[in-house]
Amino acid sequence: xxxxAAELSTVLSVVxxxxxxxxxxMIFREQPSWDSMKHIEIIMAxxxxxxxxxxxxxxxxxxxxxxxxxxxxxxxxAQK
Amino acid sequence: xxxFHHLGVATASMAEELQFYAMLGYTPSTPIFTDEAQGIRxxxxxxxxxxxxxxxxxxxxxxxxxPLDACLQxxxxxxxxxxxxxxxxxxxxxxxxxxxxxxxxxxxAVFFAKVxxxxxxxxxxxxLVALRSDGE
Numbered sequence: 655x656x657x658x659a660a661e662l663s664t665v666l667s668v669v670x671x672x673x674x675x676x677x678x679x680m681i682f683r684e685q686p687s688w689d690s691m692k693h694i695e696i697i698m699a700x701x702x703x704x705x706x707x708x709x710x711x712x713x714x715x716x717x718x719x720x721x722x723x724x725x726x727x728x729x730x731x732a733q734k
Numbered sequence: 735x736x737x738f739h740h741l742g743v744a745t746a747s748m749a750e751e752l753q754f755y756a757m758l759g760y761t762p763s764t765p766i767f768t769d770e771a772q773g774i775r776x777x778x779x780x781x782x783x784x785x786x787x788x789x790x791x792x793x794x795x796x797x798x799x800x801p802l803d804a805c806l807q808x809x810x811x812x813x814x815x816x817x818x819x820x821x822x823x824x825x826x827x828x829x830x831x832x833x834x835x836x837x838x839x840x841x842x843a844v845f846f847a848k849v850x851x852x853x854x855x856x857x858x859x860x861x862l863v864a865l866r867s868d869g870e
Contacts, residue, residue, distance in 0.1 A: 689803070694835045710836060713835070
């Protein structure tokens with residue numbers, strides 16, 4: 655989970671253009687650069703990085719770093 | 735079926751930008767319209783002398799800041815490609831099946847009958863529009 659958290663923070667840093675630590679508790683909506691397009695860019699970057707695919711219904715629920723991390727870990731566990 | 739319709743242009747001021755597109759031969763082809771739900775004001779402009787130039791949709795935020803902020807801050811002008819669809823729900827579904835993500839689901843619009851926004855995997859923003867019976 656730690657590695658995933660670090661990789662996720664890197665993805666978020668790149669997409670949002672801000673420094674993000676794996677220990678942060680970022681709420682995406684609170685970021686100045688966040689909007690609906692940026693949200694989809696985050697989801698796409700995460701899908702590509704971790705080799706997963708979110709259901710369309712789940713995407714709006716991915717509102718924070720913590721929620722996204724949990725979802726990634728669950729989806730990767732389900733792949734094994 | 736999807737047929738290319740226009741390119742969307744983010745502007746801080748449609749009036750100011752129109753002066754520059756006028757240098758290239760563009761003139762307004764529609765009245766200015768306001769879409770409160772999307773938080774934008776827009777106007778279509780066409781080239782006066784040729785039909786081969788793409789129609790442009792000039793857009794500005796309705797309330798100072800809004801959905802165009804990210805483009806304006808990055809200096810991005812042309813930011814979406816729009817396609818007229820004869821079955822917008824089906825075309826959106828087909829693009830999603832090919833990996834596109836829905837940013838704004840199909841909904842009724844002001845200028846068009848319906849619109850939908852998706853992002854392709856290459857991060858290209860696509861607008862699908864369902865034309866009104868009068869062609870708009």
